[in-house]
Amino acid sequence: MIVNKLIKHFENLKNSAMSSARMSETASAARRAAAEGIVMLENKNNTLPLKRNARISVFGRCQIDYNIGGTGSGGMVNTPYTVNILDGLREKEFEVNENLANTYQDWIKNNPVEIDKNVWASQPHCRAELEVTPDVAKSAAEFSDTAIIVIGRTAGEEQDNSDKEGSYRLNNEEHKMLENIRREFKRVIVLLNTSNIIDMSWVSKYGIDAVLYIWQGGQEGGRAAADVLSGDVCPSGRLTDTIAADYTDYPTSKNFGGIHRNYYAEDIYVGYRYFETFAADKVLYPFGYGLSYTDFELKISNTNINQNNIEFDVLVKNVGKASGTEVVQIYLIPPEDGIDKPTVKLIDFAKSWLLHSGETEVLHFSVPLSQLAVFDEDKAAWITERGRYRITASKNVRDLSECFVYNCEKTKVIKQCKHNLMPHLPFKRICRKNGQQAYDDALLKTYNIEDRIAGSLPASMNITGDKGYKFSDVCRGNVSVREFVAQLSVDDLTALIHGEGMNSQKVRAGTGAAFGGMTEGLKKYGIPIAAATDGPSGLRLDNGDKATAIPIGTALASTWNKQLVEDLYTCVGGEMLPANIDLLLGPGLNIHRDPLCGRNFEYYSEDPLISGVMAAAAINGLQRAGVDGTLKHFAVNNQEENRKRVASIVSERAMREIYLKGLEYALEMSDVHALMTSYNPLNGHWCASNYELIHEVIREEFGFRGMIMTDWWADMDGESDSAPSKTNKAGMIRAGGDIYMVVRDIESIEGENNIKQALDNNALTLGELQEAAINIIELLIRLRKK
Ligand code: BGC
Secondary structure (H helix, E strand, C coil): CHHHHHHHHHHHHHHHHHHHHHHHHHHHHHHHHHHHCCEEEEEHHHCCCCCCCCEEEEECHHHCCCCCCCECCCCCCCCCCCCCHHHHHHCCCCEECHHHHHHHHHHHHHCCCCCCCCCCCCCCCCCCCCCCCHHHHHHHHCCCCEEEEEEECCCECCECCCCCECCCECCHHHHHHHHHHHHHCCEEEEEEECCCCCCCCHHHHHCCCEEEECCCCHHHHHHHHHHHHHCCCCCCCCCCCCEECCHHHCHHHHCCCCCCEEECCCCCCCCHHHHHHHCHHHEEECCCCCECCCCEEEEEEEEEECCCEEEEEEEEEECCCCCECCEEEEEEECCCCCCCCCCCEEEEEEECCCECCCCEEEEEEEEEHHHHCEEECCCCEEEECCEEEEEECECCCCCCCCEEEEEECCCEEEEECCCCCCCCCCCEEEEEECCEEEEEECCCCCCCHHHHHHHCCCCCCCCCCCCCCCHHHHHHCCCCHHHHHHCCCHHHHHHHCEEECCCCCCCCCCCCEEEECCCHHHHCCCCCEEEEECCCCCCCCCCCCCCCCCCCHHHHHHCCCHHHHHHHHHHHHHHHCCCCCCEECCCECCCCCCCCCCCHHHCCCCCHHHHHHHHHHHHHHHHHCCCEECEEEECCCCCCCCCCCCEEECCHHHHHHHHCHHHHHHHHHCCCCEEEECCCEECCEEHHHCHHHHHHHHHHHCCCCCEEECCCCCCECCCCCCCCECCCHHHHHHHCCCEEEEECCHHHCHHHCCHHHHHHCCCCCHHHHHHHHHHHHHHHHHHHHC
16 A cells, blocks of 8 residues: 555656656747747847846836736646746846836836736736836936836737727837837837737837847746847847738728628738738838848759749858848749739748858758649639749848749649639729729629538448447557447437537546547447647646746747747647647637737738748647647637627638638648637638538648537537527538537537437438548547557
């Protein structure tokens, strides 16, 4: 007895030692990623890096109240510790103005941020600041001539930003702080500890010397910021979104935030695709922009075009004094005639090694010719048009001079599709006519989905009842998944297509969902139970268990370093294994359609390529650790206001070129096994039950064979426009979805689903239900086999 207890005790010790070693590995990877994701937008007169022993006065409460991540499910990580900016700076060889630091510490103690933990997502976007009066600024300036100001913002699930002071814009207190500090200090550095880009008009107004988006860098964010300020890390982050002069310059600003419906009138002209084509003068900082402590020269050589790819080398040379890394961005400048299209498109990118002064590296690129393609809405086909294409090696979307030309001789259809996801309501959308911005009518739906469904129902298998085949027999390859699933009764199948959560007792405490063999009926076949939890910024464990908070998605994408992101997620996976979590509910790769979306922090970019590449890197990293991830949320979950109900009306072309393109890239670059649909209706149907989205495009066209889950407590409808409900599981299955997330108790789902009625009324076939079960079992096999 005592011996057993001792053994258990030592096992626990070993596990906790193992997991704290794992956590510190994740923390180092997170620090590196947070530092590489920092984007330096200004650095006048080489204000940075700070010299050793520099004297600095640090302002702004977020130097201490550092925002590690955004709010809601994608940010709820219980960290073992957080290193804030003040402490990060103190760890370097700087002389910090400790009087000022103490003033802040005391003030924060007396002015805490009241957050009602019982109210979901109640964190304020912006927190009250200590008043930096002219006297406060003056007395601090007696200590140092360099000031660092930290400005913080947060946003998140169900909390969009607004184009108001204290959210997208600075508020009065912050303006006063900048004004008074600017007056007294020789050098002013501003750090933006924000979840997304904000209005930047104050930079020129106050003549700020250095400005850096340090984003929300996870628990090591303060150290990462200090790494860059001190020059230990040379900044190499680049913007993944365009920063415009004013919010109203964004083409989405007029049709974002509607409570009931949003028309995607900007169409394919999202982010830089819009600005570079129609409104270059409205841009403050272009897509891909970011400064370094050194300088690089890029030279293209060895160009070669074969049947499938455009091959070339880019020689990167560090021509500055400091050591650093460069992001090489490859843009396509297509011919102007033919189908209207943006003037420029990102088609590839890579990051160099750390290059010392004078060193060079040759990066090889092999860009598929399919990157030239545009979606021809009349033909429902991807085509490459004849004409003269320029391909560049650039430092940002404006730097297009280093390039070569590819002449495409003939217009070619490279992929014939079926029309899908066409809008059901008319609207005008932006297009380009004679080089100018114009509007045309979006093409409307021309086909009948019910006919398509009827024509592609899978065959049903006769229910064989228990033939003695166990889950382990399928894993060993002794029985096929189909034979195994054929044993399951309708009750078993119905239970299998439900996940249980949050905090199901059937898996480790504090997770988002349990799914798999949760009922007695399913257990007898030996079907295991899997655990899934949020999310993209580290493990969310609602029982209070600790995990490492990594930088937000936007920060990770700003590194433009897919290997680093992959390695970081391998570390996250390393934390999932001992915590008995099989599936991460992330990464998220919705497009940054508008800078006010509250969940932009979880996502990567306004550009689908960088979104897809980063999502694939996260999945590859998790799988390397022996666990898996879930790409979410499909599709067009671009607004948090009324997110469960607000309808998106989008053209087929924008769906394919922008909103589903990131997913298409991610599926090409990684072996994805799980996806999550979104809450909102899209072109007339709720995404969780949208046949065109799930069955037609994701499964048939993209060839996705994994498991598709709903978002938590999603609504679903049917093809004949039935009202949305949480019980219409038949609508989800018919659309090609597999599992409903989540019910509170798997044993009492009788009144929570319509499977039996739908089978009786021929609104669902047994074959469709069995297909969903097959997808779930196949995912469980993968999760167990690792
Ligand atoms: C979010 C998902 C999340 C799920 C589980 C939902 O509210 O939209 O992203 O994975 O909750 O926490």
